Amino acid sequence: MRSICRLVKRNSHETCLPLGLLLSLLLILPSNVFSQDTLYFENENFIEGEIRNMEGNLLKISADYGGEDFTIEWDQIKAIYTSNHYEIHLSDRTFHFGRMRSVSDSTIHIISNNGNIRSCHQKDILSITETGQDFRSRFTAGIDIGFGLAKANNLRRFTSHANVAYQADKWHGQASVSALYSFQDETEPIRRLEENADYHNMLVNDWTVHLSVSFLTSTEQKLSLRSSPKLGIGKYIIRKKHGYWSIAAGTNLNMERFTNETPDRNSLEGYFGTEIKLIKLKDLDLFTKAMAFPSFTESGRWRFDFNTVLRYHLPRKFYINTKFTLNYDNQPAAWASETDYVLHLGLGWGW
Numbered sequence: 001m002r003s004i005c006r007l008v009k010r011n012s013h014e015t016c017l018p019l020g021l022l023l024s025l026l027l028i029l030p031s032n033v034f035s036q037d038t039l040y041f042e043n044e045n046f047i048e049g050e051i052r053n054m055e056g057n058l059l060k061i062s063a064d065y066g067g068e069d070f071t072i073e074w075d076q077i078k079a080i081y082t083s084n085h086y087e088i089h090l091s092d093r094t095f096h097f098g099r100m101r102s103v104s105d106s107t108i109h110i111i112s113n114n115g116n117i118r119s120c121h122q123k124d125i126l127s128i129t130e131t132g133q134d135f136r137s138r139f140t141a142g143i144d145i146g147f148g149l150a151k152a153n154n155l156r157r158f159t160s161h162a163n164v165a166y167q168a169d170k171w172h173g174q175a176s177v178s179a180l181y182s183f184q185d186e187t188e189p190i191r192r193l194e195e196n197a198d199y200h201n202m203l204v205n206d207w208t209v210h211l212s213v214s215f216l217t218s219t220e221q222k223l224s225l226r227s228s229p230k231l232g233i234g235k236y237i238i239r240k241k242h243g244y245w246s247i248a249a250g251t252n253l254n255m256e257r258f259t260n261e262t263p264d265r266n267s268l269e270g271y272f273g274t275e276i277k278l279i280k281l282k283d284l285d286l287f288t289k290a291m292a293f294p295s296f297t298e299s300g301r302w303r304f305d306f307n308t309v310l311r312y313h314l315p316r317k318f319y320i321n322t323k324f325t326l327n328y329d330n331q332p333a334a335w336a337s338e339t340d341y342v343l344h345l346g347l348g349w350g351w
Contacts, residue, residue: 037061039072040079040102047072050084054128055241075123078105085113087129089241090120093206097131097169112169127241131167138167144321144348153184159344161323171201178325180342192342193217194325206236210248221329222336224257230271243278243286252293254303262333269293269303285311304328321346 036048039061047070049063059077060069079102088096088110098112108125110118131137141164148157158181165174175197182190198212210233216226232250239246249272256265273291278284288308295301307325314320323344332338 037082037084038080039077041076042078050130051082051086051128052130054125059128074125077122078102080108080122085131087131087241088125089127089129091124091126093236093239095239100128129241140165140167140350142319142321142348142350144319144346146344146346150184153186155182155184157182159342159346161321161344161346161348171199173197173199178323178342178344180344188219190219191217192219192340200234206239208234208236208246208248210234210250216327218327218340219259220337220340221327222259222262222333224259226257227255229253232271242280243276245274245276247274248272254293254295256333258333258336260334260336262336265298267295267297267301269295269297283313285309285313298331301329301331303330317350319348319350321348 037051038046038048039059040046047061047063049061049070052060052062052069054060054074057074059072059074061072062069080100081102082100085098086100088098088100090096096110096112096118098110098116098118101109101111102122103109103119106122108120108122110120112118141162143162144160146157146159149155150157159179161176161178163174163176166172176195178192178194180190180192193216195215196212197214198210201209203209211231213227213229215228217223218226230250230252232248234246234248237245237247249270252269252271254265254267254269258264271291271293273289275287275289277288278286286309289306291305293303293305295303305325305327307323310322312320312322321344323346324341325344326339326341328339330338
């Protein structure tokens, strides 16, 4: 990266509007007049382009007349006007999505998609992350597969994992599917299929409402199908640009059907747990989630679910995915194991 080496400077011999009047016009003109983000400085120079991000008091912007991104100190900027939309992290631990427009030398308005305005001091903005307004820019997905062979008993093992996610201004949703199939001579096939869908809606002060549903089929635990719709609340303990740590609690309806003569079970459970997500740590992403399920209707029963995913990013959107999943049940079906776990290593591609 390099510092600014080329700015557009006003020529004193040209006829031009005073800076104060120009800033006033920028405030009242409709946003679709501008196709670029604009930064103004104390010496009345300005630069136009597309802001990439701001973190650690350094803002990066791409300009048409520069082959590389320019790096600018945040406190050297007098005014900012963006036509693009960004995720903006403030010092009060809140996140906002929208455009930015300076209304004075130190005050900035964050204008959301629905027209809501959040006023803040320039020094209260801790980070700016490039994001889009259209569906495609907020949608992510990935799929990875793993395959194993062994001569002993003609072992064949296949694992896969796929996920999709969407990030809106005040909510986000995601869904995932993990599968394992194992076949070898003289033994029964092993099958495990896990599906999850989650919806999180942001409230105030980093509180959230959670709606989710999960499905599990497991040969090891004799589960033909476990269906688990959940409703709960959560709280972000730490929430920053590169990840978060949150806690959650709520209720879960546990409905189980088995592959042997164990009678069907329907029970009401509570749940509490925590999750940690770290992204863009150089080429690594890490996600870890742990949940405990004490039963309200089955005396002494409790379950525990744990999973962690480590993703290493490769060029051209490829990645190596390592996932470990553990399920524990202290009152499993007849002749079933209390514990089931899977270690998956796969090569994937995301977008």
